[in-house]
Amino acid sequence: MIQAEQFEVLVLGSGAGGKLIAWHMAQSGRRTAVVERRWIGGSCPNIACMPTKNQISSASTAHVARHGARHGTISGAVAVDMALVRRRKREMVERQVAKHLRIYQESGAELIMGSGRFVAPKTLEVKLNDGGTRVLAADKIFLNVGTHAAVPNVPGLEAARPLTHIEALELDYVPKHLIVIGGGYSGLELAQAFRRFGSAVTVVESGPRLMTREDVDVSDEIRRVLGDEGIQILAGAQLLQVGGRSGDTVTLSLRTPSGEQQIDGSDILVAAGRIPNTAGIGLKEAGVELDGRGYVSVNGRLETSAPDVWAVGECAGSPQFTHISEDDFRIIRDNLAGGHRSTGDRLVPYCMFTDPPLARVGLSEGEAKRQGVLARVATLPMDSVLGAQATDQRQGFMKVVVGNNDDRILGFTMIGASAGEVMAAVQTAMLAGLAYSSLADADFAHPTMAEGLSSLFSSVPPRSVPETK
Ligand SMILES: Cc1cc2nc3c(=O)[nH]c(=O)nc-3n(C[C@H](O)[C@H](O)[C@H](O)COP(=O)(O)OP(=O)(O)OC[C@H]3O[C@@H](n4cnc5c(N)ncnc54)[C@H](O)[C@@H]3O)c2cc1C
Numbered sequence: 023m024i025q026a027e028q029f030e031v032l033v034l035g036s037g038a039g040g041k042l043i044a045w046h047m048a049q050s051g052r053r054t055a056v057v058e059r060r061w062i063g064g065s066c067p068n069i070a071c072m073p074t075k076n077q078i079s080s081a082s083t084a085h086v087a088r089h090g091a092r093h094g095t096i097s098g099a100v101a102v103d104m105a106l107v108r109r110r111k112r113e114m115v116e117r118q119v120a121k122h123l124r125i126y127q128e129s130g131a132e133l134i135m136g137s138g139r140f141v142a143p144k145t146l147e148v149k150l151n152d153g154g155t156r157v158l159a160a161d162k163i164f165l166n167v168g169t170h171a172a173v174p175n176v177p178g179l180e181a182a183r184p185l186t187h188i189e190a191l192e193l194d195y196v197p198k199h200l201i202v203i204g205g206g207y208s209g210l211e212l213a214q215a216f217r218r219f220g221s222a223v224t225v226v227e228s229g230p231r232l233m234t235r236e237d238v239d240v241s242d243e244i245r246r247v248l249g250d251e252g253i254q255i256l257a258g259a260q261l262l263q264v265g266g267r268s269g270d271t272v273t274l275s276l277r278t279p280s281g282e283q284q285i286d287g288s289d290i291l292v293a294a295g296r297i298p299n300t301a302g303i304g305l306k307e308a309g310v311e312l313d314g315r316g317y318v319s320v321n322g323r324l325e326t327s328a329p330d331v332w333a334v335g336e337c338a339g340s341p342q343f344t345h346i347s348e349d350d351f352r353i354i355r356d357n358l359a360g361g362h363r364s365t366g367d368r369l370v371p372y373c374m375f376t377d378p379p380l381a382r383v384g385l386s387e388g389e390a391k392r393q394g395v396l397a398r399v400a401t402l403p404m405d406s407v408l409g410a411q412a413t414d415q416r417q418g419f420m421k422v423v424v425g426n427n428d429d430r431i432l433g434f435t436m437i438g439a440s441a442g443e444v445m446a447a448v449q450t451a452m453l454a455g456l457a458y459s460s461l462a463d464a465d466f467a468h469p470t471m472a473e474g475l476s477s478l479f480s481s482v483p484p485r486s487v488p489e490t491k
């Protein structure tokens with residue numbers, strides 16, 4: 023075997039957490055290398071968060087243009103040129119990649135473009151993208167290899183060559199009828215975007231409802247919003263068979279609560295969850311154990327079963343968001359500096375960028391019930407928020423879960439305009455440990471969406487007294 027080049031820090035995969043670890047370690051004077059097989063900066067800027075939001079904003083422009091007359095702006099017929107949509111997205115991605123390359127250079131971390139595989143504990147063999155092999159060893163190893171889209175094992179589906187988010191973001195045409203498999207975050211964001219570009223869209227969800235992690239009222243409202251835009255939703259639908267080829271014509275056979283049915287379409291997008299990129303990279307040889315679903319087993323400090331090997335982001339089973347992968351970095355950084363941080367101690371906020379968006383932090387009503395937490399719940403329709411009335415963005419609602427034994431805010435959910443930003447205000451209050459009454463009495467600027475928080479928190483019911491026997 024080739025003599026290993028010795029580093030102090032090696033990062034496999036340049037995702038959100040991994041690149042921050044690399045830059046931090048290199049800036050602290052440690053000899054650091056990052057091995058990345060394709061995406062400089064990882065999924066977020068190349069094929070996930072940022073390009074989807076870029077295309078969602080293009081789709082929103084098409085939507086506004088089409089409905090301009092409602093606002094008093096009369097324009098001609100609206101046409102969408104997907105080649106231009108794609109060009110705008112590609113330019114954004116190019117700017118992100120250039121920025122990443124600049125930071126790599128400034129930090130002193132070496133970026134090695136190639137596929138890495140462990141050949142011994144803390145030793146990686148890298149097949150370089152431009153030919154040749156390097157063997158690298160390090161004192162500390164960080165895994166940040168991410169996940170890829172799962173293609174459900176359904177007869178004919180793989181042969182139909184369905185789109186994943188990666189190909190969907192590269193289309194230069196508007197699909198005539200896009201069938202989206204999966205009613206979760208990726209599926210719904212892209213379903214609405216393509217509907218607004220001009221596709222007929224059907225969402226096929228195997229679970230009983232969309233966004234099954236959310237409360238039923240939340241799922242129902244999302245379904246109503248998307249349904250009003252003409253998206254067909256088939257929930258509780260079991261995909262039995264697929265015929266044809268995506269990009270041409272496809273036929274899907276489904277078992278739905280109302281019986282078996284066939285749907286014909288032009289393109290298929292799979293958005294049915296993720297599979298960790300942990301197979302075939304020698305983790306066994308490295309002494310790194312996986313859990314039953316193929317994610318790297320880690321403790322709350324993100325330490326793996328192998329000494330001096332950590333895992334961050336999606337491959338470590340962390341909630342699948344960029345800001346969480348980044349927070350994984352902070353936990354490791356602080357613990358290496360003598361801290362005692364754990365992944366169990368953090369709030370996990372998220373925002374699905376449909377229009378209106380869905381944002382949540384902390385417990386939902388259902389989660390509180392399932393965990394046996396005695397809680398009070400208040401709900402406020404967006405229709406009664408003056409900012410929403412003024413701008414006629416009246417869909418959705420806010421919902422808060424407050425502890426019954428104390429006045430702590432346990433969770434907040436919102437579907438509505440600026441939901442992500444309003445959630446951040448509640449999240450800040452939760453981080454500060456404020457009682458809900460502080461927000462009820464807060465004087466929010468009028469007419470912002472956040473102004474609704476005072477009405478929402480003012481309607482939290484009084485504590486209930488547990489029945490005595
Ligand atoms: C369509 C879509 C939209 C999303 N939108 C959002 C959003 O709006 N907000 C949000 O917070 N999250 C969003 N997410 C989730 C978010 O993209 C991820 O959680 C985030 O990018 C963190 O990923 P990560 O750090 O785990 O790894 P990644 O960023 O996926 O990085 C892993 C890297 O490892 C590389 N790699 C894998 N194996 C090897 C190997 N053997 N050798 C070398 N390199 C390797 C891969 O090429 C990749 O670049 C979205 C996801 C998808 C799919």
Ligand SMILES: NC(=O)c1ccc[n+]([C@@H]2O[C@H](COP(=O)([O-])OP(=O)(O)OC[C@H]3O[C@@H](n4cnc5c(N)ncnc54)[C@H](O)[C@@H]3O)[C@@H](O)[C@H]2O)c1
Pocket residue numbers: 174203204205206207208209211226227228229232233234259261293294295296341342343372373374375
């Ligand atoms: N705005 C954001 O933050 C954002 C956007 C996109 C993705 N993400 C992250 O990426 C992750 C992956 O996204 P995703 O949408 O692929 O996964 P997901 O887990 O959010 O949703 C997948 C959906 O597909 C359904 N499904 C699974 N198999 C199916 C089948 N055979 N037929 C029909 N439906 C099926 C599941 O029931 C589920 O509802 C998300 O969980 C999220 O953490 C975040």
